[in-house]
Amino acid sequence: MRTSLIRAGSALAAALLLFGMTAGACAGPPAGDERSPVNVVFVLTDDLSANLVQYMPNVRALAQDGTTFSQYTVTDSLCCPSRSSILTGRYPHNTGVFTNSGDDGGFHVFQREQERDTFATSLRSRGYRTAMMGKYLNGYQPGEHGVRPGWTEWDVAGGGYGEYNYNLNENGAVRHYGQAPEDYLTTVVEGKAESFITASAEAGEPFLLEVATFTPHGPYVPAPEDKQAFPGLKAPRGPSFDKLPSDAPDWLAGRAPLTAAQTAQLDTAYRKRAQSVLSIDRMIGNLRQTLEKAGVADRTVVVFSSDNGFHLGEHRLTAGKQTAFDHDVHVPLVVAGPGVRGGATVEAPVLNIDLRPTFEQFGGVTPGPAVDGRSLLPWLRDGQAPGWRTTGLVEHHGPGQAADDPDRQAPAGGTPPTYAALRGPDFTYVEYEGGAREYYDRTTDPEELLNTAAKLPAARATELHEKLESLRGCRGAEGCG
Template identity: 40%
Template structure:
């Protein structure tokens, strides 16, 4: 046997061993969570479409149970509804990082579970509103091997912020290369390459969380002139002329004036501009996965923490309501065994991320988890049962009006939520988004909303008053069964009305 033949044989053996090792390695996970991205805007992202949506499955009925940043992100980390985390708002006394931290919720999250399963974990970008608050500026929550999240400045502006990078302060100024989406995009690519080079046998989990298109929606300088003359879509519910069927907090709103409309259009253009850098970020991540040989063994999920309204039902730009624009969010998934070009129409939610990642990692989530694993749906399978009702929850913001009641002060207004800036926050409610297309809300004022989203997708006609008493009672009972339930009992209650 000559030396050339031996070298070739040895190279072939090494190649087989590497291939066998890669096959045995658990799948990687890249979870991209944008900030306030509505479904209509997400559909305008060509690179996301070509690189993720067209290569996998589009979950067309994917919802958040509470449309506000911190509650949604805690639900993502823990797989629990707000009534089980206790996180309803972005600040004390009902939410924010400080309450999440003080209640010890970070001790058991998808990060700690995946670390225990052997994953190398990383978070790049937005964590929880208020972070780090009273915690040290170098605080890194449990379960994260790599950490890069802003702790000072205003990262929503995209420039002039300080990053906690693995416990060390990293200052970023106003240069073009300091643009936050680009910084975390490049950090993610570097983490992938480092993981492959230094930890080839270890799967990785990446939580990539840009601060856009959240207001003020500062675009990268290279995109500042894009979409000239573009306007927010004038949907059927835009500046709704007749809101007499709506609850009092909507009925008291005047129609949008020209100044508000100009502001909505300006913000819409900036939001679309910021999506160009997110599109490029997605391309960078997918290309890096491909270059390092990881793409075929990586699940990539693209979603948002909330939806967003702009002019619907007379509402200025914002979120934090039960309307479809605010609770419906994109979810696109590609990865091993995920059929390309498929759509999924079962009712799914942000509480499902954590158990999904646990199943991919081959572990069981804690019993406190409320959500369901999406893995069967990702693979085009039909589960024997699936939820028929999703619980919706909301605590009143500072601008709401409680008829005949003394309002307990809540959190300060979200500085970028025009709904609260204008003092027109939704009253508190609980309710349901049903698989049959119904939205049901019961407000603490005693008012109700009921929409048939199949026949009335713009939610122009509140049909609660015309609904038979038996159906009103059914919806109230079903809501009552879900709003205090948890874990397996909650999943059971989602299947049918009591």
């Protein structure tokens, strides 16, 4: 045990040198030459769109204390592909996970090879305690699959979208939770997360904790104390609400305007989604208080994000995701902690594949050659990262979905065919299977209502196509930008 702790201390010292911080910058006296560890608390939400952050005061406080990435994009606006990219730091074309189930997606595809090489396995090898709580990957069943590689604490549910009446695999033992208020899943994982933080601090060991909520994913179940919040709240009526873009691709074109009944359903969904994020927000505040009480807040980085966005009426689509529009792929990312610039905003294009190498750098781990992303540490520490990418890749397989897929969408919700897209700071470019294309200049058209792909100069169209093809086959951080 002493040998493993010495190895962990050496790795953490390297991490802190990279992070520009030593034990002298932290509360509490250093022990000899030992340096304090950089812990990670990662709160990952499900389907949380950017327009819900306004109802989350603790997230906004986190942003004031830390750095917000205003151009953070997911590699696929769908749960399992996005979460697979987060865990591995790899694009879907390198994980093989493009959907939630079937031959090209879900837990059963991920666990074949990808599961043995994640931020959990690499940090665990460096002496970190690692905990996964809440939602893992679509298709994981608590009674069948057990604790996964790299995790020292495992408290994971299967279909916990209803927040009640679910099974939780607790370090290999399956426990059923019922309908009592205290069984609300977000509340349960919050309590377990607080216990994990306290125990890790008492043990003096570095830790990484991922709390992955099922909220605000449908059926949008709020905590008992939040059911009456925001009376009369309606879905935002922005410029793209119930509007089709010009020259829309076939899967989107020709849709009739939203009916009064559909609009009422969207309003109800948005109100319930706003209610359901309140429990997440309280959890973030409580976890930060727990870090303070445990004496490790000044050496712990807190990260908040979502696996994908969501649309409710935008572009004449009812509830759903999976598109390349900003409301689906552009989600919040906030980081706060020791050495992180406070009240800062980064406008560079960053991706969910960048989280793994960031977490690894906190632990002194050099990302392997199979990792496509790059560490965000230079942005967090210095506000600049020379040679950073200018565009990111979004890739999606569609439109088929299994009948039991919790993300199965009605046609009115949007079921785009297979596509690949480039997203830069000021544009979105999409190529669909079958030949349709979209180009939106978000500088002049932030709501993505003017598809000008057919009007692009030939040289620009060729440049975009070649860049897209290059990224679709890239491997490793150097090749993937």
